[in-house]
Amino acid sequence: MKTVYVDNNATTKVAPEVLEGMLPYFSELYGNPSSMHFFGGQVEKKVNEAREKVADFLGAEPSEIVFTSCGTESDNAAILGTLDSYPEKRHLITTRVEHPAIGNVCSYLGRKGYRITELSVDREGRLDPDELKELIKDETVLVSIMYANNETGVIFPIEEIGEIVKAKGIPFHTDAVQAAGKIPLNMRKSTLDMLSISGHKLHAPKGIGVLYIRKGTKFSPFMIGGHQEKGRRGGTENVPYIIGIGKACELAKKHLGEENTRVQVLRDYLEKKILESIPNAMVNGDRVHRLPNTLNISFEYVEGESILLLLSDLGICASSGSACTSGSLEPSHVLRAMGVPFTAAHGSIRFSLSIYNTKEEMDYIVERLPPIIQRLRDISPFWKDYLKSYKKK
Amino acid sequence: MWDYTEKVKDHFLNPRNVGEIEDADGAGEVGSLACGDALRLSFKLDENKRIKDVKFKTFGCASAIASSSALTEIVKGKTLEEAAKVTNQDIADYLGGLPVEKMHCSVMGREALEAAIANYRGQEVKKEDFEVICNCFGVTDREIVKAIRENDLKTVEQVTYYTKAGGGCGQCHPKIEALIEKVRKEMEKEAPPAKPERKKLTNIQKIKLIEETLGREIIPALKADGGDLDLIDIEGKKVYVALRGKCSFCPSSEFTLKQYVEMKLREFVSDDIEVEEVRP
Numbered sequence: 001m002k003t004v005y006v007d008n009n010a011t012t013k014v015a016p017e018v019l020e021g022m023l024p025y026f027s028e029l030y031g032n033p034s035s036m037h038f039f040g041g042q043v044e045k046k047v048n049e050a051r052e053k054v055a056d057f058l059g060a061e062p063s064e065i066v067f068t069s070c071g072t073e074s075d076n077a078a079i080l081g082t083l084d085s086y087p088e089k090r091h092l093i094t095t096r097v098e099h100p101a102i103g104n105v106c107s108y109l110g111r112k113g114y115r116i117t118e119l120s121v122d123r124e125g126r127l128d129p130d131e132l133k134e135l136i137k138d139e140t141v142l143v144s145i146m147y148a149n150n151e152t153g154v155i156f157p158i159e160e161i162g163e164i165v166k167a168k169g170i171p172f173h174t175d176a177v178q179a180a181g182k183i184p185l186n187m188r189k190s191t192l193d194m195l196s197i198s199g200h201k202l203h204a205p206k207g208i209g210v211l212y213i214r215k216g217t218k219f220s221p222f223m224i225g226g227h228q229e230k231g232r233r234g235g236t237e238n239v240p241y242i243i244g245i246g247k248a249c250e251l252a253k254k255h256l257g258e259e260n261t262r263v264q265v266l267r268d269y270l271e272k273k274i275l276e277s278i279p280n281a282m283v284n285g286d287r288v289h290r291l292p293n294t295l296n297i298s299f300e301y302v303e304g305e306s307i308l309l310l311l312s313d314l315g316i317c318a319s320s321g322s323a324c325t326s327g328s329l330e331p332s333h334v335l336r337a338m339g340v341p342f343t344a345a346h347g348s349i350r351f352s353l354s355i356y357n358t359k360e361e362m363d364y365i366v367e368r369l370p371p372i373i374q375r376l377r378d379i380s381p382f383w384k385d386y387l388k389s390y391k392k393k
Numbered sequence: 394m395w396d397y398t399e400k401v402k403d404h405f406l407n408p409r410n411v412g413e414i415e416d417a418d419g420a421g422e423v424g425s426l427a428c429g430d431a432l433r434l435s436f437k438l439d440e441n442k443r444i445k446d447v448k449f450k451t452f453g454c455a456s457a458i459a460s461s462s463a464l465t466e467i468v469k470g471k472t473l474e475e476a477a478k479v480t481n482q483d484i485a486d487y488l489g490g491l492p493v494e495k496m497h498c499s500v501m502g503r504e505a506l507e508a509a510i511a512n513y514r515g516q517e518v519k520k521e522d523f524e525v526i527c528n529c530f531g532v533t534d535r536e537i538v539k540a541i542r543e544n545d546l547k548t549v550e551q552v553t554y555y556t557k558a559g560g561g562c563g564q565c566h567p568k569i570e571a572l573i574e575k576v577r578k579e580m581e582k583e584a585p586p587a588k589p590e591r592k593k594l595t596n597i598q599k600i601k602l603i604e605e606t607l608g609r610e611i612i613p614a615l616k617a618d619g620g621d622l623d624l625i626d627i628e629g630k631k632v633y634v635a636l637r638g639k640c641s642f643c644p645s646s647e648f649t650l651k652q653y654v655e656m657k658l659r660e661f662v663s664d665d666i667e668v669e670e671v672r673p
Contacts, residue, residue: 303453303457305395305454329497329557330561379408379450379458380451381431381450382452384450
């Protein structure tokens with residue numbers, strides 16, 4: 001069975017160049033970058049090169065790059081590391097649609113006595129930066145707002161928000177895990193103080209992340225240990241993975257154009273064809289300010305897990321915001337925050353593409369999806385009811 | 394990914410009895426679009442009042458569809474009295490088990506069946522007659538109590554897995570806890586007193602007791618059928634015996650050993666006894 005992988009917002013294939021670059025560091029080049037001898041020194045040099053590549057990709061200085069174990073660690077470190085630096089301030093601002101790596105840290109802090117304010121989103125998943133103006137108080141310690149949403153791909157106006165945040169002199173963090181590699185990021189021209197990225201979302205392996213920390217930003221280490229990462233993150237450097245994410249960032253920079261042309265064309269093609277061939281389907285999220293690779297689409301009167309498993313049976317790998325797929329009983333918090341009606345929220349499917357996808361694959365999906373939806377609608381008690389009421393009208 | 398059994402996958406990919414019976418004798422519907430799953434069940438009886446035809450339509454995940462399909466297969470040919478005894482566990486068992494988080498799918502099947510039978514009998518259960526405990530999913534105390542009783546539930550989390558109650562905002566958790574406590578107290582009162590703990594036997598006591606049980610309970614019964622049995626050896630929980638007389642060439646001797654001899658020894662001596670035959 002062929003595999004059509006369109007779940008790249010969940011994780012991506014490790015680029016062959018990335019893997020190749022990493023391999024020597026599992027075998028002959030096993031030195032510790034902190035060692036005084038040549039054997040460690042040669043590895044340190046390569047770690048620094050990787051740091052330069054990441055910095056170059058983000059438009060940052062190498063000294064502003066901290067390697068972590070994953071996107072979640074970067075997010076945790078950004079929040080907790082900032083709170084630790086301003087112990088007297090007890091208010092955080094975030095959004096209702098964050099990834100759990102931010103959302104659940106904020107819930108945890110809420111239980112610990114912090115005041116958490118969550119910005120709402122509209123039906124298209126958009127934020128209103130003006131809402132923020134009223135909310136920033138003297139006791140606000142940090143504003144953390146994701147760059148682009150993992151489920152819908154909606155891109156937030158980070159720099160517009162940043163202007164407001166910086167005018168009040170508050171630290172500003174973003175979870176850019178989904179944005180990195182899909183839209184240009186340039187920290188030299190940014191209002192951001194901190195930014196999180198994750199390796200495995202941009203064709204590096206799982207188990208490596210980056211936290212960008214602008215020079216001069218107050219920060220206490222989250223992972224306490226040795227002097228590594230200039231004292232900002234203890235623990236011996238995960239050398240092979242650092243090499244991997246360095247290479248992945250170099251490739252991501254190179255492929256950014258393709259991501260915004262060819263990949264976007266494929267996504268738009270998939271979207272158009274699905275909307276043409278399946279009735280009662282609707283795109284979730286702002287279609288203008290959206291990542292070029294993401295399509296979140298709802299099919300009314302059917303349930304997402306069923307769609308996914310029938311797709312999976314044909315080798316098509318996507319994901320869903322339905323309740324049943326998450327192990328929770330309610331559909332995705334993102335779709336609920338947007339006010340997507342229940343008729344559609346349970347039947348949402350996310351297709352997320354990468355540069356490795358092809359037009360043939362899109363055609364395969366477009367050919368196979370309509371019968372799947374029809375089959376489930378034939379089983380669903382609500383579809384016939386809907387058709388009846390529709391005819392009456 | 395959920396760990397679904399092959400049977401769940403089969404009933405999801407090839408659901409049996411999909412549809413709606415136009416002139417149904419009984420029909421019931423549970424769940425809703427808002428809750429994320431719903432099941433509409435209808436059946437028709439034959440002249441002997443057995444379920445001749447049964448059909449379902451389900452909105453929901455793979456296990457909801459598979460549970461509905463399994464339910465229709467289970468009840469086909471049954472009288473309504475027999476069908477009314479089908480539990481959610483029967484549905485789950487038929488499918489070779491469901492992930493615990495998905496047990497509510499089997500409960501939805503049982504509830505739809507109950508609603509359809511009540512509809513036939515003209516005794517429909519009105520939701521308004523009961524207290525809604527979970528507002529997020531509209532689950533009443535009646536449904537929760539039934540799930541606790543039938544599935545021996547002990548925690549709020551289990552109640553959520555089985556009924557969805559408490560799976561939304563979580564505000565009803567204290568109420569669910571109170572219900573669990575109340576129902577479990579009732580169940581304890583109803584349940585027959587548990588068997589007294591057996592004293593641990595010494596080896597000598599155990600051998601003696603096995604000999605006594607064989608002589609009193611087992612050998613006379615075998616002799617009545619022209620058979621006999623000798624105790625050969627005892628090694629820990631293993632009891633080695635040789636079948637004599639008619640038993641030694643009886644085609645159902647294996648059955649005799651496991652179902653009769655072993656059962657009796659477990660009853661009178663120890664729960665873990667295993668009987669093995671020594672052949673000459």
